[in-house]
Amino acid sequence: MKTTKAKKLTADADTMRPEYDFSNAVRGVTAARYAQGTNVVLLDPDVAQLFPDSRAVNEALRTLTRLGRVTARTKVRHKRTA
Numbered sequence: 001m002k003t004t005k006a007k008k009l010t011a012d013a014d015t016m017r018p019e020y021d022f023s024n025a026v027r028g029v030t031a032a033r034y035a036q037g038t039n040v041v042l043l044d045p046d047v048a049q050l051f052p053d054s055r056a057v058n059e060a061l062r063t064l065t066r067l068g069r070v071t072a073r074t075k076v077r078h079k080r081t082a
Helices: 031-036 055-075
Strands: none
Touching: none
């Protein structure tokens, strides 16, 4: 079997096609917006079957967090002083 070596790209090699023009581009202008919108959570298949879409998952999580806050408030008990 014949092996071929991959061509090494040098720093001087121009790999961009001529139709791409980034001369007026601003680096990182949309990075913050992109980072805000990318919070991907992968559900296990058995959990994913319970929810028809992302809206249902979000509503279930909101309900669970509200329930957690209510439960946390009711568990706080003060000791009685004599």
